[in-house]
Amino acid sequence: MPEGQAIHRIARLINERFEGADVVASSPQGRFSDGARRLDGLTAGRAEAWGKHFFMPFADGGSFARADNGPSSGMPAGSALQSEEESSSGRLNAKNAIAPGAEHLAETPLGGTSLGDDGPLWLHIHLGLYGRWHFTGEGSDAIVGAGVRSGNHNAVNVGAGSTVRLRLAANGFTADLTGPSRCEILDGPGVRAAVSKLGPDPVRNEPGDRERFVEAVRRRRSPVGQLVLDQSIAAGPGNIYRADCLFRVGISPLRPGNKVSAERLKALWDDLVETMQADVPDGVIRTVPESLRPEPAKASGAKNPDAESADGDDPEAQRFAVYHRTGRPCLRCGTPVAEKEMAGRRLFWCPSCQR
DNA sequence: ACGAAATGTCTAA
């Protein structure tokens, strides 16, 4: 369920607990037993997110220590990096081919860690709709990846009938993974292939990303609301950021990509960067613009009485600008928020102030 | 108990 910002947070939490440690890996559920066996006893490197994808390197303790001369990463600092020409053209077969226009992505080694054949093993995880990480140890219990309405943080079965696909343990910490749609081990070229399918990630926001995003959208005739969810155009935004960031910058999700001006798309990219990056530290999505935030019910000079009364004390309805607010008054103009299905996903927008 | 929904993606038809 989480969008990209939550995956970046997970990478942070994982690194705080496991980076540089020799990890005990297991699969209580049994569906990842082979993979867990391959990771068990290896040294964890620095995990990273790219959009909703999570990548974590594991190296044999010996080779790991020998190659380590980097300041913080703990992974071989570029030791096995091939030249760019070699790696992008030579190594990739047809199946791993880089999508046209996405070449720059394959050139970007994740965190400077080698993506060569003989580098570390990479744990690759996608949480899909239901995946979660559950952390325990040192009073640091946390669940990351919980759904919009979930507040209940207790149940991870341990024991028979456990749903824990992968458990990592070290330093007195445990990280339990349940319900991922993808959980696999890749080699360097495999990581390259996975990343090459992804567009720029607003949380990473590397140089040139904004232009790549703008051009990718303007190249297509599909509605921009669909393009923002296309992970090859922007990696990380999900249904909430899609709806609410389009609202924040006033673009109608129904407008064809090639009919949105470059200026407005730049503003959209900048807004994705700002909102998603701000949400990484605690993982909570906050998309209601400060100026439109409903004031406490008692306040006398409420600017937006409509919005306030209509949402009442339904907490979920106050968390987002238009997401899940069908029929309630737009926080900006009071027009009822509209909803329709677009490519199988529910879409929310203000038909009046998004043009 | 049961069904629906949920911040997602893939495959087949």
Place this chain on the structure above:
DNA sequence: TAGACCTTTCGTT
């Protein structure tokens, strides 16, 4: 476009 999949939670019988 429809269905499959992975799991949990919430609202309705």
